[in-house]
Amino acid sequence: MTDDENLDSTEAEARAVESRAEAFIGVREARRSEVAEDYVELIAELIHENGEARPVDIATRMGVTAPTVAKTLGRLARDGLITRAKYRSVFLTEEGRALAKECRHRHEIVLRFLLSLGLDPETAERDAEGIEHHVSERTLALFAAFSQRS
Amino acid sequence: MTDDENLDSTEAEARAVESRAEAFIGVREARRSEVAEDYVELIAELIHENGEARPVDIATRMGVTAPTVAKTLGRLARDGLITRAKYRSVFLTEEGRALAKECRHRHEIVLRFLLSLGLDPETAERDAEGIEHHVSERTLALFAAFSQRS
DNA sequence: GCAAAAAGTTAGCTTCGGCTAATAATCATC
DNA sequence: GATGATTATTAGCCGAAGCTAACTTTTTGC
Numbered sequence: 433m434t435d436d437e438n439l440d441s442t443e444a445e446a447r448a449v450e451s452r453a454e455a456f457i458g459v460r461e462a463r464r465s466e467v468a469e470d471y472v473e474l475i476a477e478l479i480h481e482n483g484e485a486r487p488v489d490i491a492t493r494m495g496v497t498a499p500t501v502a503k504t505l506g507r508l509a510r511d512g513l514i515t516r517a518k519y520r521s522v523f524l525t526e527e528g529r530a531l532a533k534e535c536r537h538r539h540e541i542v543l544r545f546l547l548s549l550g551l552d553p554e555t556a557e558r559d560a561e562g563i564e565h566h567v568s569e570r571t572l573a574l575f576a577a578f579s580q581r582s
Numbered sequence: 583m584t585d586d587e588n589l590d591s592t593e594a595e596a597r598a599v600e601s602r603a604e605a606f607i608g609v610r611e612a613r614r615s616e617v618a619e620d621y622v623e624l625i626a627e628l629i630h631e632n633g634e635a636r637p638v639d640i641a642t643r644m645g646v647t648a649p650t651v652a653k654t655l656g657r658l659a660r661d662g663l664i665t666r667a668k669y670r671s672v673f674l675t676e677e678g679r680a681l682a683k684e685c686r687h688r689h690e691i692v693l694r695f696l697l698s699l700g701l702d703p704e705t706a707e708r709d710a711e712g713i714e715h716h717v718s719e720r721t722l723a724l725f726a727a728f729s730q731r732s
Numbered sequence: 733g734c735a736a737a738a739a740g741t742t743a744g745c746t747t748c749g750g751c752t753a754a755t756a757a758t759c760a761t762c
Numbered sequence: 763g764a765t766g767a768t769t770a771t772t773a774g775c776c777g778a779a780g781c782t783a784a785c786t787t788t789t790t791g792c
Contacts, residue, residue: 449642449643451704451707452643452707453642453643453644453645454645454708455707455708455711456620456643456644456645456646456711457645458708458711458712459708459711459712460749460750462712463613463616464778466613467778467779470606486739486740487739487740487741488738488739488740492599492603493599493602493603493606494603494606495603495604495606495607495610496606496779496780496781497780497781497782498739498740498741499740499741499742499743499780499781499782499783500779500780500781501740502740502741502742503778503779503780504778504779507777507778507779518740518741518787519739519740519741519786519787519788520740520788546721549721549724549725549728550724551720551721551724552720554601555718555720555721557601557602557605558604558605558608558609558718559716559717559718559721561605561606561608561609561716562608562609562612562715562716562717563713563716563717565712566709566711566712566713566716567709567712567713568705568708568709570701570702570705571696571699571701571705571709574699574700574701575699578699610779610780614747614748617748617749636769636770637769637770637771638768638769638770646749646750646751647750647751647752648769648770648771649750649751649752649753649770649771649772649773650749650750650751651770652770652771652772653748653749653750654748654749657747657748657749668757668770668771669756669757669758669769669770669771670758670770
């Protein structure tokens, strides 16, 4: 092996390792916003159904306890996604509404895609919930196209 | 609306809410094992490549710092997935090897599926990394079948 | 309009998974 | 085989997201 070849293969490997690391870093980033996205999406649904989003309903729908909801709502308010008054229901800010809309859009595309693959609705809903946060724009476009033509 | 209809729709709604909550609970459960799975899968690769898995290599490949790796390895050892000796490389237990094999299998199916959908390799690898932890057995089977016939 | 039930909050605990700074051990090179 | 570089560990910090227990506020039903 010449020095040049050696250098090339080393560099190629380094690039591969770095790109892999970036993939993991990307996944970790996505993970950080998952909970916020799930909450905002659910809050939007509740507001649509009931005109308001009560913590107790968020808790039962998310399968967590009321204090957990309270703490998470605190973070959402801090991040400018919801408005909050003590002992009252929560509502979405403009930013929150935008995020909710985007999430709902992704969710629907992923769900429709899984259904059009032939998955049962129950499992499709479950898997969509987990997958939707980890699908790039490109993949989402392919999913949408697939559902369309099938 | 009769009382019966009222009751039925209430019960149906309750079931839907509960099933939704279960989906979220499932996603949270999956989330808890994600990191362990990523590490074990990577450790298996490193052992395959180099005969051992050094913390420093795990760190660069995962895109985290050495102390983060050390702490996570502590958890993996506690959970019986790896063996560890101070200042030495880590190795997989029988259980760890089994998990790694399973993860690699899932990863490959998801990756091949995304590629056969027409996604570019870079994005496919990135998305597979995030998606693989949230795909049920059923969906995995559908993914595999799709790649096969295309 | 009051009492009980329901809902919301606060305090305080846990685990996980990141980080930096400091220390310790191993490895490589002369 | 000493020494400098690399690697590994430890200590200690942080924030997120879960929980229970205790308390306050609001809602409801008589």
